[in-house]
Amino acid sequence: MNPSLPWFQNLPLWVTAVPLIGALILLLVPKEKRRVFELGALAITIFDFLLSVPLWFQYDRSTAAVQWVTSLPWIESLGVRFSIGLDGISLMLFLLTTFIGFIAVWCSFSAIEERHKEYYVWLMIMQFSMLGVFICQDMFLFYLFWELMLVPMYFLIAIWGGPQRLYAAIKLFLYTLTGSVLMLVAILAIYFLQYKTTGRLDFSIASFQAMAPVIAAQGGNFATLIALALFLGFAIKVPMFPFHTWLPDAHVQAPTAGSVILAGILLKMGTYGFVRFLLPIVPSATKALMPWFLALTLIGVIYGALVAMIQKDMKKLVAYSSVSHLGLCMLGVFSMNPNGLQGAIFQMINHGISTSGLFLIVGIVYERRHTRMIADFGGLSKSMPVYATIFMIMTMSSIGLPGLNGFIGEATILMGAFQAHPWWAVVATTGIILGAAYMLWLYQRVMFGPINETNLKMKDLNAREIAYFAPLIVAAFWIGLKPTPIMEVLAKPIEKLVTQVDPSFYQREALAKVQAEAARVGMAGMAAPAHHEAESHESAPAGEAHGEH
Amino acid sequence: MPFAETLWGNLVSDLPLLVPVLFLWVVGTLMLWPLGSWLLKAMPKRQWSGITFVVLLITLVLVIKTPMASGFSGMFKVDGLTQGFQILSVVAAAITVILSQPQLNALQEQSVEYYALILFSTSGMMLLVGATDLVSLYMALELMALCIYILVGYLREQDRGIEAGVKYFLLGAFSSGLLVYGMSLIFAAAGGTTTNLAALNQALALAPHNSELMVFTGVLLVLAGFGFKVAAVPFHMWSPDAYEGAPTPITAFMSMAPKAAALGAFVRLFGTGFSGVHGDWAAPLSFMAGASMIVGNIAALRQQSMKRLLAYSSIAHVGYMLLGVLSHDSQAGAQAIWLYMLTYLLMQSGVFAVIIYLQGKGEGERIEDFRGLSKRRPVLAFAMLVFMLSLGGIPPLVGFFSKFYLFKLAIEQGFVTLTVLALLTSAISAYYYLNVVATMYFKEAPEGESQPLGSGLGIVVFATCLLVLVGTCLGPWLMDWTARIVLV
Known part of the structure; x- marks a missing residue:
């Protein structure tokens, strides 16, 4: 492991802290000054993003080790340390978070009409806690951030959401809380097992991962129970079928920025949890439970796509498409080979970009017409040509057109799935075809066909709206055309992960x-x-x- | 007279242990008669609470200064556990006094007896947590309880108050009967020679085989008696009614001080006295803990009244804390309970301060009354938000750290099923706590502004909220400190 950095030289720590500091500064501004909050929050998040860009260049791609490590003693009697750091996998999601962060702020300028101060402060706290989840290297700290995230999300939905917002917010809260308390039990059980076998009190993620053989060697169904508890905690967050029911409610009721953050980053916490915790900590139990996990995953892929197809509400359609896309992502994770895992992480990033884009697109027509019903639209390409173009790009990105980001993820996942078991890839491909069907059908119904009076008067995108789509489009093309830099970042950590899950994988492959x-x-x-x-x-x-x- | 000399010598050497208790007795007695009649003439009624508050602060200092030792032929012991829980009781009493002042003013019910009863009851709690003998334990418990019976029925003009007082008294007396009967069975089973807890533990280990049933019955009855005192399911029936009918400051008092003291004694009694027969009481106590979590949290979901909601939620919190009593390691159990109780006390007093603040003249304690509070009184609503989230154990607030500390212990001790139950039910509890938050933040304010009570309450709300937030920042270290302070 790299030598520990003093905390004040730790760039990721500062990137994480900036939104929190920003929130504290915003708290001091009198609440009437709407413009200050909007521009202030935007400045904070853009600054934060720019601050995080050097990480991409500093990252040492030749090693799987956690970098920018800072580890300070915190609760000594429990062995909790304030330890942070990033490896390739968390770095990509960390950057995704700062990237989506400023877009989420930018798109809120016209959508949020009341209680600006609270809104932007909550948004900053949200950003802080999400960055915290990816940066921490200690289970205790991880759990703190993981739960902290719920509070700002609850408020973002419950204050600025749609008509059913209270119901949606509490549902999100309770579902996630239930999952995470079970996760806490698993964490504590491993912690004490570690204490019993090694005499060490240590909450660090590395030491938890090192416990894998000991957990597997425990009698009874200890490992299975641990795997199930962790699985439930993360599966609810992803969300996997049948724990997905909170997602459509939360998405539909949330304000646009809430949906963007939810889809762009929050759901990735679940998949990240699988990659970071479930696979390395209980690999053998996960393999034993694999038929069940896979069945749920594949049901999710197909079910999500089928339900998306029949939706009348655009936002709900995009929400269900998330269930399907994240099912694909989970398929990559459960392939447990380099291709599958790499594809899964690509899919997380791609889904973050394209689904955020789609939610922004839905948000734009909703702001103009105050309806999201597909039937209310038609022929928009005549009145909103720029919008139509961007919608097209995002649709293509979402359905995995080669040359755009979606393709890279889906293709690698399918390769991985095919290697692990060809039939999985076949089922998953059906999901992808269905995905193309509902997205193109949506595009066709909204963009083409006869246009009515109201829709004819709709204004095309203004400069601000184009400005916040631009980075998404650039990212979509960049990943689609030149994915190798990201692959290089991911290569070593994935190699390490595969070795943890399946120690003999590379030997077999070399042979x-x-x-x-x-x-x-x-x-x-x-x-x-x-x-x-x-x-x-x-x-x-x-x-x-x-x-x- | 050598006997008298020894007696006198013992008394002199042991008295320092009881200085804070004696101080409360002296002041309480003075308040009732000579000083009280002088006060009646010389001072406006509203200032009595100030005197009581100062007295309690002095007591707090005395408690901290008390030397650690055992005395009175092993009937009373001052150690980390005693001091820790004594501090909790005194602080809870002091907060109650501040809360009482504006409420009693509004109801025009100020009286010196009220404050004297709080002092006496507090002295009972202080004895209770240090009691290391069945007899002193029972005596202290009764001293504490008798005063609270009167305080619950203090609003004698209101039917609800009388009902609450009578109900609490009858059930409390009944539970005391169970307790005494259980104690006497154990005393007999242990050979009838000792009531000292440590000696009792040894004697029970040596007890003849055929007395097993007697020991079991005795322990079960004692468990039931304590179950009544801490309002654990299935002995919780009295608590929602008593909470609702009592004057709100007394509701606050009941939910903090006697619970802290009874739980402290609970740990000592079962951890020291009955630790040898852990198998006898582990299963019934586990049942009580689990049932309290389930019933408390589920019943709280449907409550319309804030006080009843808090009553049920406090049943659930007791359920969690019983996990600490269950622990084989009574010291670690006491530490976990202490930290939990400390944070619970902070949050609870804050919540009650908000309720009393809004309550005006004894009305408006429904959850509905919190509608639109975030617009009417943003600071108050924010404080309430902090308390509610902290009570629900949402990280990173201080309530999470105390829950974590307790549940960590429970898992360490192997009570995994119960801990999973505790965690799942605490996820349920998030619903009703958030419901209050939602009412404050997302519902429109009712027509017509009520007249809130001012003065000291704002300070209490502010101070407790601040403490909860400070505790949040210090939360991790709190766990470290607890491990060093509360030593049995």
């Missing part, structure tokens, strides 16, 4: 490659004994798929 090579030069009989032949045959596509990038 398969050697054997394939040997077979090609006609020495199959000598290099590979007969009983290895079957294995070599099976793994051959894996080697090829891996070699593509």
Whole structure:
């Protein structure tokens, strides 16, 4: 591990702290000054984003180690340390958070009509707690941030949301809280197991991951219960079928910025939790439960897409498409091989970009017409050409058109899934096809066809709106056309993760490659004994798929 | 007379242990007669609370200065547990006094007896947490309870107050009967030679095999008696009515001080005296804890009255704290309960200060009355928000840290199922706490402004809110400190 940085030299720590400091400053401003809050919050988040950009360049891609580590003693009697740091996986989500952050602020300028002070302060606290989740390297700290996140989200939905906002907010709160308290039990159980076996009181994530063999060796169904508790905590957050019912309510009722944050970042917490905790801490139990997890995942992919198709409300449609897309993401995670995991993380980033974009798009027509019903629109491409173009790009990004970001994620996930089990990939592909169907159908119904009087008078995007779409579009194209820089960042951490989950994975792969090579030069009989032949045959596509990038 | 000399010598050497209690007795007695009649003539009634408050502050200093020792032939002991819970009781009493002043003024019910009863009851609690003998334990418990019976029925003009007082008294007396009967069974089973807890523990271990049933019955009855005192399910029936009917400051008092004291004694009695027969009481106590969490939290969901909501929620909180009593390690259990009680006391007094503030002349204690509070009184609403989230145990507020500390202990001790239950029910509790928040922040204010009570209450709200927030920042270290302070 890298040497520990003094806290004041730790750039990610400052990036995390800026929104909190910003919130405290905003608190001092008198509440009538609407413009100060809007521009102030925007300045804070843009500054925060710019501050986080150097991380991308500083990150050492040649190692899987956690970087920018700062670890200070905190609660000594419990072994809790204030320890932070980022590895490749958390770095990408960290950057995604600062990126989505300023867009969420920017899109709120016209949407939020009352209680500006509270709104922007809550938004800043939200930003702070989300960054905190990704940066912490200590389970206790992680749990604190994980729960803290609920409070600002509750208020964002319950004050500035739609007509059913109270119901949606409390539902979100209770669902997530229930999941996370179970997670807490699992955390404590591992903590005490660690104390019993090693005599150490330590909450650090690394030490929890190191407990994996001990947990697996426990008698009874200890490991299974731990896996289930963690699974439930994260699955509710993702959300996976059948725990997804809070999501459509929360999305539909939330203000646009709330939906953007919810879809863009909050849901990623769940998938991040799977990657960071469930797989490395209880790999064998996860494998044992895999048929169940996979069944739920695949049901989610298909079910989400089918339900999205019949929606009459645009926002609900996008919400259900999230269920389907995150199902794909989970499929990548559960493939437990480099392709699948890499694709899953790509999918998190892509979903963050394209679904945020789609929610912004829905938000724009809602601000103008105060309705989100698909039936109320039609022919908008005539009155709003710029809007139509951006909508098109986001739709394409969402359905995975090659050249845009969505494709990279979906393709790698399918490769990973195919390697693990071809049939999963087949089912998942059905989901992707359905995804293209409902998105294009949505586009067709809203953008083409006859236009009525009201819709004809709708104004096209103004400069501010174009300005906040621009970064999303740039990101979508950038990832779509040149994904290698991100792959480089992810490569080592994923390698480490795969080794944690399946220690012999790379040896098997290397063996398969050697054997394939040997077979090609006609020495199959000598290099590979007969009983290895079957294995070599099976793994051959894996080697090829891996070699593509 | 050597006997008398020894007696006198013992008394002199042991008396310092009881200085704070004696101080309260002397002041309380003086208040009732000579000083009281002078006060009646010389001072306006509203200033009595000030005197009581100062007396309690002095008591607090005395408690901290008391030497750590055991005395009175092993009937009373001052250790970290005694001091810790004594401090909680005195602080709770002091807060009650501040809360009482404006309310009693508004009702025109100020009287010197009210404050004297609070002092006597507090002295009972202070004895209770230090009692290391069945007899002194019972005596102290009764001293505490008798005063509170009167205080609950203090508003004798109101039917509800009388009902609450009588109900509480009858059930309380009944539970005392159970307690004494249980104690006598245990005394007999242990050979009838000692009532001292430590000695009792040894004697129970040596008790003949055929007295097992007697011990079991005795422990069960004592458990039921304590269950009544701390309002744990299924002995909780009295609590919502008593909470609702009592004057609001006394409701606050009941939810903090006697609970703290009774839980302190609970840990000592079961951890020291009955630790050898843990198997006898672990299952019934687990049932009580689990049932309290479930019933308390679920019943609270449907309450319209703020005081009843708090009554049920406090049943649930007791359910959590019983996890600490269950612990095999009574010191760690006492520490966890102490920290929980400390934070609970802060939040609870803040909530009651807000209620009394809004209550005006004894009306308006429904949740409905909180509608639109965030617009009418933003600071008050914010304070209430902090209290509610903290009571619900939402990180990073201080309530989370105390819950974490307690549940961590429970898992360490192997009560995983109960802890899962506790965590799930505390997720349920978030619903009704957030419901209050939602009422304040998202519902329109009713027509017509009520007249809130001013003066000291604002300060209490402000101070407790500040303390909760400070505790939030210090939360992690609080756990460290607790581990060093409360030592049995």
